[in-house]
Amino acid sequence: xxxxxxxxxxxxxxxxxxxxxxxxxxxxxxxxxxxxxxxxxxxxxxxxxxxxxxxxxxxxxxxxxxxxxxxxxxxxxxxxxxxxxxxxxxxxxxxxxxxxxxxxxxxxxxxxxxxxxxxxxxxxxxxxxxxxxxxxxxxxxxxxxxxxxxxxxxxxxxxxxxxxxxxxxxxxxxxxxxxxxxxxxxxxxxxxxxxxxxxxxxxxxxxxxxxxxxxxxxxxxxxxxxxxxxxxxxxxxxxxxxxxxxxxxxxxxxxxxxxxxxxxxxxxxxxxxxxxxxxxxxxxxx
Ligand SMILES: [Ca+2]
Ligand SMILES: [Ca+2]
Numbered sequence: 001x002x003x004x005x006x007x008x009x010x011x012x013x014x015x016x017x018x019x020x021x022x023x024x025x026x027x028x029x030x031x032x033x034x035x036x037x038x039x040x041x042x043x044x045x046x047x048x049x050x051x052x053x054x055x056x057x058x059x060x061x062x063x064x065x066x067x068x069x070x071x072x073x074x075x076x077x078x079x080x081x082x083x084x085x086x087x088x089x090x091x092x093x094x095x096x097x098x099x100x101x102x103x104x105x106x107x108x109x110x111x112x113x114x115x116x117x118x119x120x121x122x123x124x125x126x127x128x129x130x131x132x133x134x135x136x137x138x139x140x141x142x143x144x145x146x147x148x149x150x151x152x153x154x155x156x157x158x159x160x161x162x163x164x165x166x167x168x169x170x171x172x173x174x175x176x177x178x179x180x181x182x183x184x185x186x187x188x189x190x191x192x193x194x195x196x197x198x199x200x201x202x203x204x205x206x207x208x209x210x211x212x213x214x215x216x217x218x219x220x221x222x223x224x225x226x227x228x229x230x231x232x233x234x235x236x237x238x239x240x241x242x243x244x245x246x247x248x249x250x251x252x253x254x255x256x257x258x259x260x261x262x263x264x265x266x267x268x269x270x271x272x273x274x275x276x277x278x279x280x281x282x283x284x285x286x
Contacts, residue, residue, distance in 0.1 A: 036062035036131070043151050044184075044259055046231070049131060049144025053081075056093075056144040060133040065101050066149050067126035075127050076153040077120040078257055079111075080186050080231060081146040085137055086113030093137075095145060098128040119155075119188075119257075148186060148231070150259045155188070158207075158243055158253030162189075165205075165253040169245040174213060176238045181260040183234040185209065185241075187223075191252035193245070194225035205245040207254055213238030233261065 036050045047064055049056045066075060077097065085093040090112035098105040099122050108127075111117040120127070127149065156173060158165045175183050193205040202224030209220040211234045220232050220239070241256070 036060065037064050040064055040066045040149070044149060044261070046146065046148045047129070048146045049084075051144070052146060053143040055137060055141050056084075056131075056133055058133055058135050058137065060131060062129075062131040063103070064129040065126070066129065067101055073125065073151050075122045075125065075149055075151060077122075077127055077129070077147055077149050078153065078186060078188065079117045079145055079147045080188065081143070081228075082111070082116040083114045083143045084112045084131075084145060085133070085142050093133040093142070094131075096130045096132075098130070099126075100124055100128065101126040102128055103130055116188075119153075125151075148257075148259075152259050153257045154259070155255065155257035157189075157255040161253040161255060163252070164250040165243075165245055167245055167247050167250055169243055171243040173241040174238070175241070175258055176213060177260045179237055181237045183237070183239045184231060184259050184261050185233075185239065186231045186257045187227075187229050187254065188257055189252070189255040190223060190225075190227055190229075192224045192226075192254065193249045193251055204249065205243075205251070207241065207243045209234075210240040210242070211238075212236050213240050215240065215242070 040047070050060055050062065051057065066077075082095075084095060087093075090110050092112070094110050094112045095117070096103070096110045097108040097117075097120055099108050100106070105124075105126075105128060108120050108122070109117060129147070131145075159169065159171065160166065175185075177183060190207070192202075192207065195201060196203040202222055204224070206222050206224040208222040209232065210217040211220050212218065213236070217236075217240065220234065221229060223229055237260075239258075243254075
């Protein structure tokens with residue numbers, strides 16, 4: 001059986017924006033090098049550790065306090081890349097997340113090493129992300145981290161994820177937002193059958209994203225194996241994601257999160273973004 005639904009995820013009053021949340025970050029007074037941290041008041045944005053993806057400095061202490069200026073709904077935090085010096089109890093370098101505007105709030109987790117922290121949802125409209133590094137780095141290169149925050153993440157994954165996906169799939173997910181919005185997609189996990197050794201291409205299993213909501217739209221990218229693409233942003237308000245699998249060799253699949261961004265890049269109002277009514281459409285042919 002075949003079903004097809006489109007998701008209209010955001011309303012016009014739920015304006016989100018990429019640039020303002022970063023542009024309005026007020027930096028703490030800090031040493032001349034590697035300023036970090038700040039008050040983030042946008043509805044969504046992305047942050048990286050100092051010097052990312054080069055090694056972060058020693059003796060760093062960064063505090064990102066994230067929250068909508070007039071309250072709102074819980075925040076979601078997603079780490080899209082993570083590599084911080086590990087150690088027993090994360091005693092050397094670490095990232096800690098607190099469920100409120102300061103480090104006095106309850107801790108939600110303390111992370112180090114190269115395992116990406118889990119998706120975090122606050123119970124208040126505020127989160128504090130604290131990063132500390134000690135006086136040295138045990139191993140040569142630690143690239144640090146990149147995380148995204150928003151009030152409106154949606155996510156989905158391949159069929160049966162994280163178990164092996166079925167063979168002979170032709171799945172599509174249609175992400176449609178109101179006119180004027182763009183779709184920002186974060187790849188949280190990807191494990192598909194690898195490239196062809198003959199052609200070097202994603203000939204067997206692959207996921208592809210098309211701008212414009214149709215297969216004849218412009219290709220935003222095509223991935224396979226253990227690719228870990230940087231986040232992508234559409235030019236239109238409609239993205240079609242397709243998963244193709246061939247007749248043998250299955251893997252874990254993929255997990256993706258997305259959010260809508262306002263093309264005008266102006267944050268006029270600060271309403272929280274209501275959750276979409278429907279999950280993305282899944283079109284699977286057995
Ligand atoms: Ca260190
Ligand atoms: Ca396959």
